[in-house]
Amino acid sequence: RKEVEQDPGPFNVPEGATVAFNCTYSNSASQSFFWYRQDCRKEPKLLMSVYSSGNEDGRFTAQLNRASQYISLLIRDSKLSDSATYLCVVGRTNAGKSTFGDGTTLTVKP
Amino acid sequence: EPEVTQTPSHQVTQMGQEVILRCVPISNHLYFYWYRQILGQKVEFLVSFYNNEISEKSEIFDDQFSVERPDGSNFTLKIRSTKLEDSAMYFCASTPGGEQFFGPGTRLTVL
Numbered sequence: 313r314k315e316v317e318q319d320p321g322p323f324n325v326p327e328g329a330t331v332a333f334n335c336t337y338s339n340s341a342s343q344s345f346f347w348y349r350q351d352c353r354k355e356p357k358l359l360m361s362v363y364s365s366g367n368e369d370g371r372f373t374a375q376l377n378r379a380s381q382y383i384s385l386l387i388r389d390s391k392l393s394d395s396a397t398y399l400c401v402v403g404r405t406n407a408g409k410s411t412f413g414d415g416t417t418l419t420v421k422p
Numbered sequence: 423e424p425e426v427t428q429t430p431s432h433q434v435t436q437m438g439q440e441v442i443l444r445c446v447p448i449s450n451h452l453y454f455y456w457y458r459q460i461l462g463q464k465v466e467f468l469v470s471f472y473n474n475e476i477s478e479k480s481e482i483f484d485d486q487f488s489v490e491r492p493d494g495s496n497f498t499l500k501i502r503s504t505k506l507e508d509s510a511m512y513f514c515a516s517t518p519g520g521e522q523f524f525g526p527g528t529r530l531t532v533l
Contacts, residue, residue, distance in 0.1 A: 354526070355526050358523065361520065412457075412466070
């Protein structure tokens with residue numbers, strides 16, 4: 313089983329759509345959880361950290377379910393600029409290595 | 423806004439040659455990392471570095487790889503004898519603890 317597993321995608325949605333990405337992780341001792349986005353041939357850029365209480369940043373909402381070892385990202389009112397690959401990232405400790413999922417590619421179309 | 427920088431942006435080398443990839447982490451960060459991403463594949467952890475020593479490394483990080491923090495600002499990754507399969511994007515990252523911030527990467531091409 314992969315350490316971090318994401319929806320395979322790709323997701324193709326129209327502008328304005330709501331889209332949800334899911335991610336599961338295998339190590340129950342994991343302590344830190346993030347969503348990054350990566351544009352083609354660029355570095356991963358932090359989108360948001362994920363907390364058990366859930367967190368929201370504008371159109372983006374992230375949730376963590378430790379019991380199910382599951383992380384989600386919801387994007388509301390999709391924009392063309394949201395087109396990217398979304399990476400689920402899990403860390404065993406606060407400053408240890410991060411394990412990346414394979415990524416889920418989103419294309420938002422006009 | 424402070425950012426992680428990496429040089430060079432693109433390095434082309436012959437198989438068997440040594441390469442050194444350079445990174446300048448964000449100045450008040452304490453933890454440093456190298457990752458690689460082969461074209462079309464996922465980002466893979468190579469090594470983490472804290473307090474002037476390696477804190478964790480992956481199975482990819484074999485004897486051909488080494489890291490160094492030669493001064494207060496630079497963090498380097500050396501590949502002693504490059505192989506064709508070392509061709510990839512190499513990302514440096516740093517953190518004060520928590521979210522990691524990535525540099526723009528060095529694209530290494532081994533011919």
